[in-house]
Amino acid sequence: MATQGTPSVPMGEADEEARPAVPRPWRMRGLLSSFAGRSEAFLEGAQFDRGPWLAVAFAAGIGLWFYLGAPWQWLATIGGAAAAAAMAFARWRGSDARAYLMPAIVSVLIALALGMSLVWARSAMVGAEPLAYPRFERIDGRILEREEQPAEDRVRLVLAARDAATGQAVAYRVNLPLARDRPGLREGARVRLSARLMPPSPPIVPGAYNFARRAWFEGLSATGSVVGEVELVTPPPQSRLTVASIQRRLSAHVRSRLDGTAGAIAATLASGDRGAIPERDEEAMRDAGLTHLLSISGLHVSAIIAASYIVVLKLFALWPWLALRVRLPLVAAGAAALAGIAYTLLTGAQVPTVRSCIGALLVLVALALGREPLSLRMVAIAAGVVLALWPESLVGPSFQMSFAAVIAIVSLHSVQAVRDFLAPREQSGLRRFLRRTAILFLTGLVIELALMPIVLFHFHRAGVYGAAANLVAIPLVTFISMPLVALALALDLIGAGAPVWWLVGQSLDLLLGIAHLFAEQPGSVKLAPRIGMGAITLYLVGALWLALWQGRACLWGLGPVMVAAILMMQAPVPDILITRDGRDIGVANEAERLLVLRASEGGYAQENLLELAGTDRQPLAIAEWPHSRCSAEFCSLTVTRESRAWSLLIARSRDLVEERALAAACRNADIVIADRFLPRSCRPRWLKADRRFLEREGGVAVYLSARRIDTVAQDQGEHGWWRAPEDRRAPRDQ
Structure with a gap:
C-alpha cells in the first residue's frame, strides 16, 4: 500500500527513476567494447592468419590509388589510415584481451597506407610525360631495347x-618494318631516323x-612508326653479351631447328619470345583457355626447378663419397634455385615469371627447413615482393590472373576433404591414376571459375572449355614438350638434336590441335560487355574471403561472389560506342548485329567495339x-529503347555543310556525333559528341535506357598519363 501523501508510481517507472543516468559516450564505448570482444572471439576461432591479409591490404592501398583520382584523396586516405592505426594502437595498447584484433587492425591499416604511398612515389619517379601532340620528328637516339615480332x-x-x-631526355617506342632491319640495330647502337610519333x-x-x-x-x-631508312651512326658494342641478346639467339636457334607455329611455340618455351606465333593460332590458344602455356609463368618455372632438383639429386646420389658427407637435398635445392633464376632472367623476367620464381624459391627453402612448402603465406610473400618492386602490376591482367590461379590451387588443396581424397592408400595403379586425374580436372575447373571474371573484366571474352x-x-x-625442348637443346651441342626436335614438333602440333578443337566448339567463348568496377571488386572481396579464411567462416564469401556473378551477367551492353577520335562508332542491340559507321573488316577500333558490345x-x-x-555527309537513324525513340545524326565526312541546314537537323536530333568541330548553332536535344567534346572526355559509351553517358575521362582523374585537352593539342602555328 502506498504511503499517504506520496504519489503512486508504477514499479517500472520507479526503477527507471532510481537508476543513475549513464552518459551516452560510455554507452557507445561499451557497445564498441562488446563488438571488439565478439570480433576478437571470431578471429581466434577462425585461426586468423595476418600474413595473407597484410598482402591484401597492401594491394588494396595500391588499387585505391588507381581508383581515386585526385592527390587530396590520396593524402586523405593515407592520413586517415595512419590516424586510425594510431587510435587503435592507443585504445588497445597493453590489453591482452585484444591479442588478435588490435595487431590485425593496426597492421592492415599501415599496410594499406604503405601500398598507396609506394605506388604514388613510383609514379612520380618513373612516370614519363607523354608527348603533347602527334608529330613527325627526326630522332637521334640510342637503342635501349629490341623486340623481334616476325608474325607482325x-x-x-x-x-x-x-x-x-x-x-629533355625521353624514351620512344617505334615500329620498324622487318624489310628495313639491319644487323647493327641492336642494344647500344646510336641511330638517326624519322618517325611519326603519337602520345601513348x-x-x-x-x-x-x-x-x-x-x-x-x-x-x-x-x-x-619509322619512316624511311635508319641511319646507323654508332654500331653496338661488339663484345657486349646481354640477356636480351642471348634470348634472341636462343629463339632464332630454336626456330631454325623447327618450322611453323610449333617452332614459334618451342621458342616461347625456351626463351619467352612470343613474337613469331601467328595471330590465328594465338587466338585459338586464348579461346581454348591455354594462353597461360604461352606466357612463361608458374607451370614452366616449376617444371624447370623440379626437373633440376631431381636430376641433380639423382646424379649426386651416384657418388657415394659425396652422398655420405653432404646433405644432397640442400645441394639439389641450390642448383634448382640457380636454374629457376637463370630461366626467369632468360625469358624476360615478366611479372608471372618473377612471381613463380619467388614462390618456387620459397618452396625450396621450406623443403630445406622441413616446413610446409605450399601455403597462402608463401603466396602472400611472393605477392608482396612483386608489388613492392612493381606496384603498377596490380591493375594488369598478368598479375591478377597469375595470383588468382595460385591462390585457387593452394586453397583447394588446403581443404580437408581434398587432402583426404589425395592421401596415400593401398589401391591399384588404375584407381590411383583415376583419382589423380579427377583432382587434376577439379583443379582446372576451380582455376577456370576463379579466372573467368578477371578475364572477362579485362578482355571481355573467355574460353568456356x-x-x-x-x-x-x-x-x-x-x-x-618442355623436357623434349631441353633435351634437344642439349643434344644440339654435339649436333644430334634433330630427331628430338621432330618429337618436339609432333607434341606441339598436338597442342595446337587441342587448342583449335576446343576453340572451334559451339559456345566455346563467353563474351561480355564492360563489367563495372563495383562488380569486380565485390567478386575479389568474396573470392579472397573464401580463400583466406579457415572453417565455416569462409562460406560468408559466397554471398559477395554470387551477387557479383549476377551483376556481371546483367551487365548492360552500351547502346552507342564512340571512339575518342569520333571516326569509329558502333550502335548495338539493333538487327542482332553491331551497326558501325565504317564497315572495313578488322582493325583495332572495330575489334574493341565488337568486344564491348x-x-x-x-x-x-x-x-x-x-x-x-x-x-554523303550524314546518316540519320532512330533507335527505340523502352518505348522511347531516340534520333541519331552521325557525320560521315568532314565536308562543309550549310550552317542553317545543319542547325535545323541538329534541332530534330537527340544525339549528334561527329569527328570534327560543329558550330554552336548545332544544338541537339540531349548529346552533342563532336571533336570538342571528345577531346575533353575521350571515348564515350551511351546507355539510352538509363540515360547515362560514360566517358574515358571519368576514370582517369589527375593521374599523370591523362592530360588536359589543352595540353594535347598541337600549337596553332603548326
Missing part, C-alpha cells in the same frame, strides 16, 4: 633521345585497354541498314 612483320625498338621541343593511347572507349597507363610506368613518352583443354594440355607441355558477329555498316537514311 616488324621489329620494335625503344630509343633514348632528346625531345626536340624541350630538350588512352582507352579507345570506356573499358578498353589503357596503354597510356602502361607507357607511363614504362617510361615511354610516345610510340610511332578451359578446364577440359588443360586436363590434356598441361601434362602434355609439362611432361613431354558482347558480340563476335560481323558488323553491319549503318549505311546498309534499311532503317537508316544516309547522304
Whole structure:
C-alpha cells in the first residue's frame, strides 16, 4: 500500500527513476567494447592468419590509388589510415584481451597506407610525360631495347633521345618494318631516323585497354612508326653479351631447328619470345583457355626447378663419397634455385615469371627447413615482393590472373576433404591414376571459375572449355614438350638434336590441335560487355574471403561472389560506342548485329567495339541498314529503347555543310556525333559528341535506357598519363 501523501508510481517507472543516468559516450564505448570482444572471439576461432591479409591490404592501398583520382584523396586516405592505426594502437595498447584484433587492425591499416604511398612515389619517379601532340620528328637516339615480332612483320625498338621541343631526355617506342632491319640495330647502337610519333593511347572507349597507363610506368613518352631508312651512326658494342641478346639467339636457334607455329611455340618455351606465333593460332590458344602455356609463368618455372632438383639429386646420389658427407637435398635445392633464376632472367623476367620464381624459391627453402612448402603465406610473400618492386602490376591482367590461379590451387588443396581424397592408400595403379586425374580436372575447373571474371573484366571474352583443354594440355607441355625442348637443346651441342626436335614438333602440333578443337566448339567463348568496377571488386572481396579464411567462416564469401556473378551477367551492353577520335562508332542491340559507321573488316577500333558490345558477329555498316537514311555527309537513324525513340545524326565526312541546314537537323536530333568541330548553332536535344567534346572526355559509351553517358575521362582523374585537352593539342602555328 502506498504511503499517504506520496504519489503512486508504477514499479517500472520507479526503477527507471532510481537508476543513475549513464552518459551516452560510455554507452557507445561499451557497445564498441562488446563488438571488439565478439570480433576478437571470431578471429581466434577462425585461426586468423595476418600474413595473407597484410598482402591484401597492401594491394588494396595500391588499387585505391588507381581508383581515386585526385592527390587530396590520396593524402586523405593515407592520413586517415595512419590516424586510425594510431587510435587503435592507443585504445588497445597493453590489453591482452585484444591479442588478435588490435595487431590485425593496426597492421592492415599501415599496410594499406604503405601500398598507396609506394605506388604514388613510383609514379612520380618513373612516370614519363607523354608527348603533347602527334608529330613527325627526326630522332637521334640510342637503342635501349629490341623486340623481334616476325608474325607482325616488324621489329620494335625503344630509343633514348632528346625531345626536340624541350630538350629533355625521353624514351620512344617505334615500329620498324622487318624489310628495313639491319644487323647493327641492336642494344647500344646510336641511330638517326624519322618517325611519326603519337602520345601513348588512352582507352579507345570506356573499358578498353589503357596503354597510356602502361607507357607511363614504362617510361615511354610516345610510340610511332619509322619512316624511311635508319641511319646507323654508332654500331653496338661488339663484345657486349646481354640477356636480351642471348634470348634472341636462343629463339632464332630454336626456330631454325623447327618450322611453323610449333617452332614459334618451342621458342616461347625456351626463351619467352612470343613474337613469331601467328595471330590465328594465338587466338585459338586464348579461346581454348591455354594462353597461360604461352606466357612463361608458374607451370614452366616449376617444371624447370623440379626437373633440376631431381636430376641433380639423382646424379649426386651416384657418388657415394659425396652422398655420405653432404646433405644432397640442400645441394639439389641450390642448383634448382640457380636454374629457376637463370630461366626467369632468360625469358624476360615478366611479372608471372618473377612471381613463380619467388614462390618456387620459397618452396625450396621450406623443403630445406622441413616446413610446409605450399601455403597462402608463401603466396602472400611472393605477392608482396612483386608489388613492392612493381606496384603498377596490380591493375594488369598478368598479375591478377597469375595470383588468382595460385591462390585457387593452394586453397583447394588446403581443404580437408581434398587432402583426404589425395592421401596415400593401398589401391591399384588404375584407381590411383583415376583419382589423380579427377583432382587434376577439379583443379582446372576451380582455376577456370576463379579466372573467368578477371578475364572477362579485362578482355571481355573467355574460353568456356578451359578446364577440359588443360586436363590434356598441361601434362602434355609439362611432361613431354618442355623436357623434349631441353633435351634437344642439349643434344644440339654435339649436333644430334634433330630427331628430338621432330618429337618436339609432333607434341606441339598436338597442342595446337587441342587448342583449335576446343576453340572451334559451339559456345566455346563467353563474351561480355564492360563489367563495372563495383562488380569486380565485390567478386575479389568474396573470392579472397573464401580463400583466406579457415572453417565455416569462409562460406560468408559466397554471398559477395554470387551477387557479383549476377551483376556481371546483367551487365548492360552500351547502346552507342564512340571512339575518342569520333571516326569509329558502333550502335548495338539493333538487327542482332553491331551497326558501325565504317564497315572495313578488322582493325583495332572495330575489334574493341565488337568486344564491348558482347558480340563476335560481323558488323553491319549503318549505311546498309534499311532503317537508316544516309547522304554523303550524314546518316540519320532512330533507335527505340523502352518505348522511347531516340534520333541519331552521325557525320560521315568532314565536308562543309550549310550552317542553317545543319542547325535545323541538329534541332530534330537527340544525339549528334561527329569527328570534327560543329558550330554552336548545332544544338541537339540531349548529346552533342563532336571533336570538342571528345577531346575533353575521350571515348564515350551511351546507355539510352538509363540515360547515362560514360566517358574515358571519368576514370582517369589527375593521374599523370591523362592530360588536359589543352595540353594535347598541337600549337596553332603548326
